[in-house]
Amino acid sequence: MGIIGWILLGLIAGAIAKAIHKGNEPGGILATMVVGILGAILGGVIASAVGVGDIDSFFSIGTWLIAIGGALLLLFIYNAVTSGGGRRSVTHG
Helix, strand or coil: CCHHHHHHHHHHHHHHHHHCCCCCCCCCCCHHHHHHHHHHHHHHHEEEEEEEECCCCCCCCCHHHHHHHHHHHHHHHHHHHHCCCCCCCCCCC
């Protein structure tokens, strides 16, 4: 898959992941593309490591599911890191 394929895959997978995951994500088209591309890479590495597939073809449903899953994982990690592990301080006043 060429660079244009990775950009398109990242943009679409990132947008789908953001639509599925309701949380505090970085915004903008560039951030969506980066989340999608990094998610596709992360998903591909994990899928290859456990032997369930890899990212090899733009038109493969497996490629899309792996990319979206990886992007969702990145969004969950982002929210866990930026929310302080779910702890919020309460101000009484």
